[in-house]
Amino acid sequence: MAGRIPQEFIDELLQRTDIAALVGERVQLRRSGAHYKGLCPFHDERTPSFTVSPERQTYHCFGCGAHGTAVGFLMEYDRLGFREAVAELAERCGLQLPETAAGQHSGADEHAPLYRALAAADRLYRDALRRHPARGAAVEYLRQRGISGEVAARFGIGFAPPGWDTLLRQLDDVRAGVRAGLIIERDSKTYDRFRDRITFPIHDRRGRVVAFGARVVNDGEPKYLNSPETPVFQKGREVYGLYHALQAQRRPQRLILVEGYMDVLALTQAGVEGAVATLGTATTREQASLLLRSAPALVLCFDGDEAGREAAYRAVENLLPVLQGDREVRVLLLPEGDDPDELVRREGRAAFEARLDAAAPVAEFFLNHLAADCDLATVDGRARLLERAAPPLRRVPAGLLRETLVSGLAERSHTDAGRIDRLLQGSEAQPPQKAGQAERRRPAPRSGDAPQQAATRRTPVRHAVALLLQQPGLAALAGEPDRFADRELPGCELLQQLLEIARAEPHISTAQILERFRETRYEAPLNRLAAWQRPEGNEADLEQVFRDALMRIEEQIVATEQDRLIRALDSGEEAAAEVQERLRAAQRLQFLMDRFKRHGLGAEDEGELQQLRAQFRL
Incomplete structure (x- = not known):
């Protein structure tokens, strides 16, 4: 995404942004040396552990680990998308988005007429629910469903009056109404899309109305009618009720994903906060990411019929690839024939909350759903389970969640977990082995550096990267x-990239570097490394620490090369004499490097050291 907006523009934006002032508008900060400190806005705490660094142009919380740039702060705190956060910072700094970016961006100028038309429709519908002569059936329906005027006002519930041109006559810009999905043009006729219906405005994360859902009041089809997709509304990206949930609780501890508008209203009316709904479609991966960013816990609460179970499973399929270790997802399937609206009104808030607390962990639901009609007492049934599980599991990144799912699958299918790991690398699932034939478990092979799984210990490469950041x-x-290119040592590729960036732009800031790697596989580990505390001391001390880290990396490169050469000798794939000669050179280099570090070298040995270093590209 960052590539669509020129990197030079983002660099300038970060350079012009005073991150302490930006954060200070939302969080109370006090100066502490070269930094600012305050209570973290992303988790509850009594002792300040949240730090803002004007020098690095970053923020970091030592309590929950939140870390990022000014762009990242707006994305996390204000729940903006990347492009929205960049646009807001640009407006704040008095910068104009480049034309190449603005052409792809739903900018305020381009889409302002659509937002105005939607806001006008929202005002008309809300006013009609209070005043229009035909509103009686709509008011009575809401009353029968137990929705109070307070909750209706909170969510902006309205009424689209009967008639073909009620809204049409009120709009200053009919073309904008058509583009916003409010007005229909067909066969040279122009008329209101929503007529004689209760309206549910859909808000984006900034609180702007971007679309409507509408329910018929009397007899009519379809029962629910939704806005079409428009330049400001893609239903796979928005979540109904999320804006209101975040207004009620800045950092909600739990969100409850239900199936419909009335379910959201009913739960809110009953005092169950955090209810949200997708917009008549299966939960998308983008919606899943948005929900998981917004709260640490999510409960999927769907009807207990077959359609509800399938909807829950499809939601889980899209949640698992984006589910992080510090987020909890549970699944609550209600009794068949019940929906959240009916159940909470019949049982009350306390009983419904108890159901939420007892919801099944997502891994348990996922595996049980896959195994629902597999006879696990037979080899064929276990093979069927493996075949079903393989495609969705391949989309789950390697890590603790995938290991948990593989372990549960291994237990149900009586198959060695290591074998399942290997099957997931691309082979088709095969019938499980009989008892006593399981292979010894080995870790699944990993490609590349897999930085998202890297341990937090300070390896020399990580130490050098942290210092460079x-x-x-x-x-x-x-x-x-x-000299760090094409090395087998994990992390050297990233180190090389950072060195190239920093050599070309020696005055680049930490924040500008982090934004270069947004939405790459290095984004998360770089954020963690940027939060490390560098050693105390003057600039000369820091330079020596960096040199020491580089020396340890070189020692590891030489050791890794020796291991490779020994394997080459064992395999016989290369000429033995050449391999032995290079191995002796690597061993001599290791000896001289160690001796230089401990005692120093004479002129002759130092000359040999430099020759060997050049031979091994050091």
């Missing part, structure tokens, strides 16, 4: 970046 000028001490 916080002091890019150190790159001048590192020699040619290419």
Whole structure:
């Protein structure tokens, strides 16, 4: 996404943004040395652990680990998308989005007429629910469903009067009404889309009305009618009620995903906060990501009939690939024939909350659903389970969640977990082995650096990367970046990229570097490394720490090369004499490097050291 907006523009935006002022408008901060401190807005705490660094242009919480740039802060705190956050910062700094970006961006100028038309429709519908002569059936329906005037006003419930041109006559810009999905043009006729219906405005994360859902009041079809997709509304990206849930609780501890508008209203009316709904479609991956960013816990609460079970499973399929370790998802299937609206009115808030607390963990629901009609007492039934599980499991990133799912699948299918890991690398699922034939479990192979799983221990490469993030000028001490290219040592590829960036732009800030890697596989680990505390001391001390880290990396590169050469000798794939000669050179290099570090070298040995270093591209 960042590539669609020129990187130079984002760099300038971050340079012009005073992150302490930006955060200080939302969080009470006090100066503490070179930084600012305050209570973290992303988790509850009594002792300030949230720090803003004007030098690095970043924020970090030592309590919950939240970390990022000014762009990231707006995305997390104001629940904006990347492009929206960039646009807001640009407006704040007095910058105009580049034309190449603005052409792809739903900018305020381009779509302002649509937002005005939608706001006008919202005002008309809400006023009609209070005043229009034909509103009686709509008011009575809401009353029968137990919806109070307070809750109706909170969600902006309205009434689209009968007639073909009620809204049409009120709009200043009919073309905008057509583009916003409010007005229909067909066979040279123009008329209101919503007529004689209760309206449910759909708000984006900034509180703007972007669409409507509408329910018929009397007899008519379809029962529910929704806005079409428009330049400001894609139903796979929005979640009904999320804006209101976040207004009620800045950091809700739990969201409840239900199937319909009335379910959201009924739960809110009963005092169950955090109810939201998708917009008549299966839960998309984008909606799943949005929900998981908005609260640490999510309960999927669907009807207990077959359609509800399938809807829950489809939602789980899209949630699992984006579910992080610090988020909890549970699934509550209601008794068949019940929906949340009916159940909470019949049982009351306390009983419904108890059901939510007892909801099944997402991994348990996922595996039980897959195994529902598989006879696990037979080899064929277990094979069928593996075949069903393989496609969705391949979409789950390697990590604790995938290991949990694989472990549960192994238990149900009587198959070794290591074998399932290997099957997920691309092979088709095969019938499980009979008892006693299971292979010894081995870890699944991983491709590349897999930085999202990297341990937090300070390896030399991570230490060097962390220092570079916080002091890019150190790159001048590192020699040619290419010497870290094509190494087997994990993280060297990232180190090379950082050195190239920092050598080209020695005054680049931490925040600008982090934004270069947004939405890449390095985004999460770089955020963690940028939060490390660098050693105390003056600039010379820091330079020595960086040199020491580079020396340890070189030692690891030489050791890794020796291991490779030994494997080559064992396999016989390369000429033995050449491999042995290079191995002796690597061992001599390791000896001289160790001796230099401990005692120093004479002129002759130092000359040999430099020759060997050049031979191994160090």
